[in-house]
Amino acid sequence: MKLLITNAQVIDPFGGYEGAATILIEDGTIKSVAKNGKIKNHAGARVIDAAGMYVAPAFTDMHTHLREPGFEHKETIRTGTLAALKGGFATVCCMPNTNPVNDNPGTTEYILKKAAGEGSARVLPIGAITKGQRGEELAEMEMMLKAGCIAFSDDGRPVESPIIMRRALEYAKGLGTTIISHAEDLQLSSGGVMNEGLLSMTLGLKGSPSIAEEVMVFRDIALCGLTGGKLHIAHVSTKGSVDIIRRAKEQGIHVTAETCPHYFSITEEAVTGYNTNAKVNPPLRRPEDVEAIKDGLRDGVIDVIATDHAPHGKEEKTREFDAAPSGISGLETVLPLGLALVQGKTLSMMELIRKLTVNPAGILGIEAGGISEGREAHICIFHPEKEYEFRAGEMFSKGKNSPFDGWKLKGKTAWTILGEKVHEWA
Amino acid sequence: MLKSRHLLGIKDLQAEEIMLVLESASSFKDVLKRDIKKVPALRGRTVVNLFFEPSTRTRTSFELAAKRLSTDVVNFSAPSSSILKGETMLDTALTVEALGADIIIIRHASSGVPHMLSSHLKASVINAGDGTNEHPTQALLDAFTINEKKGGIKGLKVAIVGDILHSRVAKSNIYCLKKLGADVRLIGPATLLPGEFSALGTEIFCDMDEGLRDVDVVMMLRLQLERQGKGFFPSTMEYFSRWGLSKKRLELAKKDVIVMHPGPMNRGIEIASDVADGGNSVILEQVTNGLAVRMSVMFHLDERAGK
Numbered sequence: 001m002k003l004l005i006t007n008a009q010v011i012d013p014f015g016g017y018e019g020a021a022t023i024l025i026e027d028g029t030i031k032s033v034a035k036n037g038k039i040k041n042h043a044g045a046r047v048i049d050a051a052g053m054y055v056a057p058a059f060t061d062m063h064t065h066l067r068e069p070g071f072e073h074k075e076t077i078r079t080g081t082l083a084a085l086k087g088g089f090a091t092v093c094c095m096p097n098t099n100p101v102n103d104n105p106g107t108t109e110y111i112l113k114k115a116a117g118e119g120s121a122r123v124l125p126i127g128a129i130t131k132g133q134r135g136e137e138l139a140e141m142e143m144m145l146k147a148g149c150i151a152f153s154d155d156g157r158p159v160e161s162p163i164i165m166r167r168a169l170e171y172a173k174g175l176g177t178t179i180i181s182h183a184e185d186l187q188l189s190s191g192g193v194m195n196e197g198l199l200s201m202t203l204g205l206k207g208s209p210s211i212a213e214e215v216m217v218f219r220d221i222a223l224c225g226l227t228g229g230k231l232h233i234a235h236v237s238t239k240g241s242v243d244i245i246r247r248a249k250e251q252g253i254h255v256t257a258e259t260c261p262h263y264f265s266i267t268e269e270a271v272t273g274y275n276t277n278a279k280v281n282p283p284l285r286r287p288e289d290v291e292a293i294k295d296g297l298r299d300g301v302i303d304v305i306a307t308d309h310a311p312h313g314k315e316e317k318t319r320e321f322d323a324a325p326s327g328i329s330g331l332e333t334v335l336p337l338g339l340a341l342v343q344g345k346t347l348s349m350m351e352l353i354r355k356l357t358v359n360p361a362g363i364l365g366i367e368a369g370g371i372s373e374g375r376e377a378h379i380c381i382f383h384p385e386k387e388y389e390f391r392a393g394e395m396f397s398k399g400k401n402s403p404f405d406g407w408k409l410k411g412k413t414a415w416t417i418l419g420e421k422v423h424e425w426a
Numbered sequence: 427m428l429k430s431r432h433l434l435g436i437k438d439l440q441a442e443e444i445m446l447v448l449e450s451a452s453s454f455k456d457v458l459k460r461d462i463k464k465v466p467a468l469r470g471r472t473v474v475n476l477f478f479e480p481s482t483r484t485r486t487s488f489e490l491a492a493k494r495l496s497t498d499v500v501n502f503s504a505p506s507s508s509i510l511k512g513e514t515m516l517d518t519a520l521t522v523e524a525l526g527a528d529i530i531i532i533r534h535a536s537s538g539v540p541h542m543l544s545s546h547l548k549a550s551v552i553n554a555g556d557g558t559n560e561h562p563t564q565a566l567l568d569a570f571t572i573n574e575k576k577g578g579i580k581g582l583k584v585a586i587v588g589d590i591l592h593s594r595v596a597k598s599n600i601y602c603l604k605k606l607g608a609d610v611r612l613i614g615p616a617t618l619l620p621g622e623f624s625a626l627g628t629e630i631f632c633d634m635d636e637g638l639r640d641v642d643v644v645m646m647l648r649l650q651l652e653r654q655g656k657g658f659f660p661s662t663m664e665y666f667s668r669w670g671l672s673k674k675r676l677e678l679a680k681k682d683v684i685v686m687h688p689g690p691m692n693r694g695i696e697i698a699s700d701v702a703d704g705g706n707s708v709i710l711e712q713v714t715n716g717l718a719v720r721m722s723v724m725f726h727l728d729e730r731a732g733k
Binding site: 197198201202203204205206273274315318319320321322323 | 437514515516534535536537538539541542556557558559560591594597620622623625626
């Protein structure tokens with residue numbers, strides 16, 4: 001089967017190309033990319049007219065909670081990967097805080113088997129650093145790598161013990177793999193349910209201070225410097241964390257970092273009215289943190305935009321604020337929220353796409369490529385300008401928990417192409 | 427008339443609304459002095475005390491206030507965490523409403539629960555204390571008491587002393603007294619009184635002797651004893667020596683100072699017995715006034731609901 005994408009405005013950070021092209025795909029493989037518009041052998045091809053749209057490599061999310069096995073009422077591999085495709089992603093890296101925890105090769109294999117059967121996007125599991133994510137003993141990283149894991153994290157929980165974190169970094173270094181840090185000092189965050197400050201006090205909610213994140217970012221970077229391991233800081237949310245990571249990078253420490261759309265799009269104000277859909281960990285912060293996150297994205301301190309897609313059931317989010325689980329269902333809103341950074345001149349279009357494609361793939365060392373001849377087609381085609389009212393209830397994800405419900409968003413995926421599979425979105 | 431059919435917090439009220447409640451409370455207080463302490467104002471209405479957190483004092487006060495208005499009142503106690511039981515708090519509240527409740531009085535250990543439930547309910551909701559957020563009827567009865575004793579609130583120096591951070595009583599009182607023009611100062615250990623409170627227009631003191639100077643009103647807060655051993659303060663003995671209200675310390679305030687406490691008191695920990703029982707104390711009058719103020723709140727919410 002042939003597919004011809006015409007009038008494409010290609011934006012490909014893998015090849016560093018931004019400009020017009022016509023793309024021919026045959027049986028799921030990119031046959032030719034004609035920058036002069038002249039293309040051969042396209043007779044009989046199905047045509048996608050991409051006039052007014054961007055054509056980019058499909059995205060990689062290095063921080064997704066697919067919830068399976070164990071929490072299928074929140075999300076399944078089937079619904080989560082469909083949400084990913086809708087969001088423009090070809091690849092999602094799923095976190096291990098499932099039940100059972102993905103801390104052994106058997107669970108990794110189960111996830112991959114499920115994904116092969118029911119998944120519509122590529123699923124790459126992230127294994128647990130420690131058995132049961134209890135922070136006590138290292139999990140079988142080598143065997144999990146063989147089974148298909150691509151990095152390790154106890155996400156959802158920090159590795160509290162500094163000696164275990166040190167050993168994890170050392171051990172992972174020997175295996176050439178990355179440790180992803182959920183940076184939170186649990187004693188300082190001390191059960192906080194939103195950012196600590198005047199607002200948490202006036203709402204009567206227990207606050208988690210920025211420093212609870214920052215001391216752990218600092219500790220893990222120090223351990224990374226000591227061990228020479230590869231460290232990635234998940235979901236950076238504070239100005240202080242950005243500053244610490246910036247200094248570490250200047251010193252040549254091998255650390256990378258991600259943030260999530262909610263940390264550069266909204267502030268703690270979203271919690272007002274006890275909106276549990278704005279309850280997330282780390283919590284939404286203050287305007288000055290949002291500005292610092294944007295600065296970090298602009299000057300490259302923050303390498304990656306990841307979703308931390310954390311779907312939950314409706315009944316769980318209608319609990320009292322203290323008891324509602326943390327998390328935002330984020331796969332389907334990352335594109336418009338990211339495009340707002342381009343409109344606001346924080347990032348160029350090329351830089352935005354780089355943080356959604358080349359950078360996460362590079363950090364994890366996973367196979368991903370741009371729009372070039374001979375590669376399997378992983379392509380996202382999107383309208384940069386299309387405006388619409390976002391309705392969380394219409395997401396493909398089972399988790400409708402989004403603080404952006406009812407927002408006027410700008411930018412929408414039109415097509416996601418994954419090999420021979422071509423998805424057109426309404 | 428009140429602007430909302432719910433009373434969720436003082437934060438959302440305007441000074442005129444507060445004054446309206448206080449004025450009617452004064453009439454209801456007269457009723458409470460009569461031989462027959464009951465008016466038919468809300469006859470036929472149903473009031474439910476929906477308490478997710480144990481309480482005797484507040485619940486009894488609401489119950490009696492509702493009875494004095496001739497309503498039918500029932501108490502409904504529910505477990506505090508929706509995780510521990512099968513039913514969600516929303517289902518519990520909807521069940522109570524389906525029983526025909528016109529006014530639902532809610533207390534919950536988590537902040538925001540009355541707010542969340544009110545958006546799903548047709549009945550009027552009164553917040554009887556939510557987490558560390560607000561306890562609006564306590565602030566109203568405190569304002570009523572001060573107003574009655576001092577003949578006005580504007581310009582008075584009021585000190586609130588103790589665990590401000592975890593106190594819903596303190597928060598509602600700060601909002602209420604500021605709206606009515608009082609000069610509010612907060613006194614307590616820095617661990618229980620973060621500097622951010624100054625953003626609410628209050629003055630902050632760690633030194634109680636300094637803070638008490640020339641005040642017209644001292645409002646003591648209950649020290650939650652479970653805070654001990656969590657690093658907020660070293661011992662109750664040290665706490666009393668620094669922030670306890672002793673007779674000697676009270677002399678720093680104005681001569682006609684009134685001493686208040688929302689109860690229940692920890693004698694010898696935040697307040698000395700001779701102060702609690704002394705001539706400046708209005709603690710028991712607060713309890714009596716609570717009835718009149720809660721009657722007034724229910725009366726005005728009923729009026730607002732347009733029944």
